[in-house]
Amino acid sequence: MKLTEIGEFGLIGRLTENISYDRSRVIKGVGDDAAVLRAEDGRWVLFTTDMMVEGIHFSFNYCTARQVGKKALASNVSDIFAMGGLPTFAVVSIALPQDAAVDNVVEMYDGMKETAKVYNVNIVGGDTVKTPDRLVVNVALLGEAEPGRVVYRSGARPGNSIFVTGPLGAAAAGLHLLQNPIPDCPPEAAGYCLKAHCEPAPNSSAGRILAGCGASAMEDVSDGLVSEMYQICGASGVGCRIRAADVPIDPRVRAVAGCAGIDPLEWALFGGEDYELVFTAQPQAEEEIRQALDSAGICIRRVGEINPPGEGMSLIMPDGRITALPRGGHDHFKVAPARQRL
Amino acid sequence: MKLTEIGEFGLIGRLTENISYDRSRVIKGVGDDAAVLRAEDGRWVLFTTDMMVEGIHFSFNYCTARQVGKKALASNVSDIFAMGGLPTFAVVSIALPQDAAVDNVVEMYDGMKETAKVYNVNIVGGDTVKTPDRLVVNVALLGEAEPGRVVYRSGARPGNSIFVTGPLGAAAAGLHLLQNPIPDCPPEAAGYCLKAHCEPAPNSSAGRILAGCGASAMEDVSDGLVSEMYQICGASGVGCRIRAADVPIDPRVRAVAGCAGIDPLEWALFGGEDYELVFTAQPQAEEEIRQALDSAGICIRRVGEINPPGEGMSLIMPDGRITALPRGGHDHFKVAPARQRL
Numbered sequence: 001m002k003l004t005e006i007g008e009f010g011l012i013g014r015l016t017e018n019i020s021y022d023r024s025r026v027i028k029g030v031g032d033d034a035a036v037l038r039a040e041d042g043r044w045v046l047f048t049t050d051m052m053v054e055g056i057h058f059s060f061n062y063c064t065a066r067q068v069g070k071k072a073l074a075s076n077v078s079d080i081f082a083m084g085g086l087p088t089f090a091v092v093s094i095a096l097p098q099d100a101a102v103d104n105v106v107e108m109y110d111g112m113k114e115t116a117k118v119y120n121v122n123i124v125g126g127d128t129v130k131t132p133d134r135l136v137v138n139v140a141l142l143g144e145a146e147p148g149r150v151v152y153r154s155g156a157r158p159g160n161s162i163f164v165t166g167p168l169g170a171a172a173a174g175l176h177l178l179q180n181p182i183p184d185c186p187p188e189a190a191g192y193c194l195k196a197h198c199e200p201a202p203n204s205s206a207g208r209i210l211a212g213c214g215a216s217a218m219e220d221v222s223d224g225l226v227s228e229m230y231q232i233c234g235a236s237g238v239g240c241r242i243r244a245a246d247v248p249i250d251p252r253v254r255a256v257a258g259c260a261g262i263d264p265l266e267w268a269l270f271g272g273e274d275y276e277l278v279f280t281a282q283p284q285a286e287e288e289i290r291q292a293l294d295s296a297g298i299c300i301r302r303v304g305e306i307n308p309p310g311e312g313m314s315l316i317m318p319d320g321r322i323t324a325l326p327r328g329g330h331d332h333f334k335v336a337p338a339r340q341r342l
Numbered sequence: 343m344k345l346t347e348i349g350e351f352g353l354i355g356r357l358t359e360n361i362s363y364d365r366s367r368v369i370k371g372v373g374d375d376a377a378v379l380r381a382e383d384g385r386w387v388l389f390t391t392d393m394m395v396e397g398i399h400f401s402f403n404y405c406t407a408r409q410v411g412k413k414a415l416a417s418n419v420s421d422i423f424a425m426g427g428l429p430t431f432a433v434v435s436i437a438l439p440q441d442a443a444v445d446n447v448v449e450m451y452d453g454m455k456e457t458a459k460v461y462n463v464n465i466v467g468g469d470t471v472k473t474p475d476r477l478v479v480n481v482a483l484l485g486e487a488e489p490g491r492v493v494y495r496s497g498a499r500p501g502n503s504i505f506v507t508g509p510l511g512a513a514a515a516g517l518h519l520l521q522n523p524i525p526d527c528p529p530e531a532a533g534y535c536l537k538a539h540c541e542p543a544p545n546s547s548a549g550r551i552l553a554g555c556g557a558s559a560m561e562d563v564s565d566g567l568v569s570e571m572y573q574i575c576g577a578s579g580v581g582c583r584i585r586a587a588d589v590p591i592d593p594r595v596r597a598v599a600g601c602a603g604i605d606p607l608e609w610a611l612f613g614g615e616d617y618e619l620v621f622t623a624q625p626q627a628e629e630e631i632r633q634a635l636d637s638a639g640i641c642i643r644r645v646g647e648i649n650p651p652g653e654g655m656s657l658i659m660p661d662g663r664i665t666a667l668p669r670g671g672h673d674h675f676k677v678a679p680a681r682q683r684l
Contacts, residue, residue, distance in 0.1 A: 001443070001444040001445070002440075002441060002442070002443065002444065003438055003440055003441075003442050003444060003447075003472070004440055004441075005444075006444050008470055011438075011444060011447065011470055012470060014444065014447075014448050015447070015448060015451040015470075019455065019465060021464045021466065022462075022464055025430070025431075025464065026431075026464050026466055029464070029465075029466045029467065030465075030466065030467050030468070032467075035431070035433065035466035035467040037431055037466065039381055039382075039383070039385070040381075040383065040385055040486075041381070041382065041383030041385070043381070043382055043383070047431060047433055047466060047467060047484070048433065048467060049433040049434075049435050049467065049468060049469050049480070049482055050435070050469050051435035051436075051437055051469045051471050051478070051480060052471070053437050053471055053472070053473045053478075055474060056471065056472060056473060056474070057471065088367070089367075089368075089377070089379055091377065091389055091390065091391040091482055092391075093391050093392070093393035093480050093482075094393075095393055095395050095478060096345055096353075098344075098345055098346055099344060099345075099346075100344070100345050101343070101344065102343040102344065102345060102347075102348050102353060102356065103343070105345075105353065105356075105357070106356050106357060109357040113361065117362075120364075122363045122364055122367065122368050122371070123361060123371075123372075124363065124368055124370075124371045124372065124377035124379065124389060125371065125372050125374075125376065125377040125389060125390060125391065126372070126391060127391050127392050127393045127480075128350055128353055128354060128357075129393050129394070129395055129398065129399065130345070130395070130398060131395045131398060131476070131478070132397060132398070132476070133475050133476065134473070134474070134475065136393070136395075136437055136473070136478050138391070138393060138435050138469075138480040138482075140391055140433055140435075140480075140482030142389070142484075144382075
């Protein structure tokens with residue numbers, strides 16, 4: 001059987017079948033944005049890793065080496081935030097083609113160091129190896145969380161509301177622009193989307209605030225809103241209903257979509273790499289959450305609700321039609337070409 | 343400037359220039375087998391990572407997928423042991439060609455799980471991504487050590503003796519056999535060397551015992567004895583003298599070398615991937631160290647001594663000639679082709 005038949009999530013299921021943990025130390029193993037470990041003193045430690053391959057997840061034709069470095073660390077930082085934690089220590093592995101220009105590699109690493117400073121991450125080690133073809137960068141990141149104050153994928157319950165912490169689709173719009181330049185696209189709108197794609201900047205306080213206000217499930221929107229909802233609903237054993245008209249889309253993304261002749265909702269639902277958070281919470285917690293996030297300058301949007309599992313996963317289109325929530329999204333091996341990351 | 347001009351260690355120097363740490367938390371950052379971090383409760387945490395690229399560090403033509411998986415984890419475990427610690431938690435990233443056979447990937451991961459069980463490691467997460475060409479596997483591993491009981495590269499002092507924990511060169515001999523089959527090679531000798539290359543098995547107690555008996559500097563021999571001595575002497579600001587005749591070489595490695603028409607010393611000094619430990623200690627500690635390791639079934643060999651820096655790094659050849667210690671070894675970008683890892 002080939003990977004294309006089984007897909008990323010199918011493969012992960014096969015790989016981690018029968019995996020066993022020391023249950024006294026491992027609070028959550030495989031299957032969330034980060035693992036949750038119990039330190040000897042009872043503190044909770046988070047542990048995550050992300051690999052990026054040149055030509056698949058980034059291209060030096062589209063982003064500067066510095067941006068690639070920043071993004072490699074930011075995607076991991078976002079995973080720690082999505083658990084409700086704060087990042088601490090990172091190690092970085094890079095596989096480098098023999099003809100790589102040293103200055104380019106140094107610039108990429110400088111980008112990582114810059115992002116590390118922004119998020120108080122210490123880069124404490126790594127590995128550099130050679131490869132015959134394309135650059136690969138892997139970051140492994142530790143984080144800390146207050147015991148009991150971690151938000152998993154699996155906590156969504158019927159009746160919960162579904163929220164996002166910011167507008168979606170900009171990173172996908174930026175990627176589209178890089179792959180299909182539009183000469184007459186308004187520069188300010190294009191610049192916003194390109195920056196969203198090349199320099200994602202996860203919010204450093206939203207996740208912690210949400211972990212403190214009783215969010216029941218949470219993910220970063222790295223793989224697209226719909227894909228994250230499949231993760232949350234799968235792990236929680238629930239269904240959901242998303243209202244397309246309520247999914248926030250920045251006017252600049254709409255402007256780019258208009259020039260490109262594309263429905264911006266496509267980007268907002270399936271685009272990925274927005275690094276906003278999607279979370280669920282009981283309706284009665286909404287006011288407290290809104291206030292807490294508002295004081296951090298974060299405006300949330302309610303985009304749907306969690307349903308009992310029997311009701312499945314559905315999407316209310318802007319015209320009122322109700323359809324099954326299309327899978328789509330960002331499965332790394334099976335996804336349709338149009339939605340592959342770089 | 344290209345990587346081939348600057349080399350691995352030159353590159354690492356450039357990348358980590360001006361890197362800054364939170365000194366209250368980072369006891370040792372970049373520049374040893376693992377980083378050493380201070381947990382909130384004062385405990386010491388080790389953190390390391392290693393990346394392996396198909397066709398560079400391993401080949402499915404030479405080793406089974408299970409062996410590749412075992413080796414990917416074992417090389418990281420060895421780094422934790424070489425600091426005097428015990429491994430705890432790992433995350434695993436794999437970049438997979440789209441046409442990879444699922445069964446092969448599962449077998450590789452099973453190898454990792456098997457090795458994880460041997461060394462009490464919990465694999466708690468990871469990332470799977472696609473790549474157009476070759477498989478890349480990255481492991482990031484945490485470990486624990488008793489505060490103050492960590493052995494760095496930088497502690498070697500003039501007058502210290504240099505020891506290794508076991509015979510060297512078998513992994514390089516195994517690699518040679520894989521690349522240059524010798525039909526009339528004695529099967530038992532060949533089998534020993536092939537297993538050393540494909541299934542390295544770091545000793546789980548040597549490092550901890552040495553950290554408790556006052557070893558002054560320590561490394562695992564992943565890059566070859568000479569390369570490790572350059573690391574230790576560079577970090578410690580000292581010189582050394584290695585006695586080639588005292589470097590332990592298994593008779594089976596000598597047998598393979600005889601068939602191959604190669605000086606086995608070449609493999610023992612520069613071969614790498616033996617995953618024994620090389621360490622330094624004051625001569626008066628030797629007896630205690632010997633006894634402590636002996637009770638764990640480990641027989642050490644004294645292979646030289648640390649000199650003042652002015653005396654440089656030298657090698658006493660078996661015939662008594664004294665030469666400068668040749669660089670050679672296992673620099674991933676500059677090394678001569680004959681000594682590249684697979």
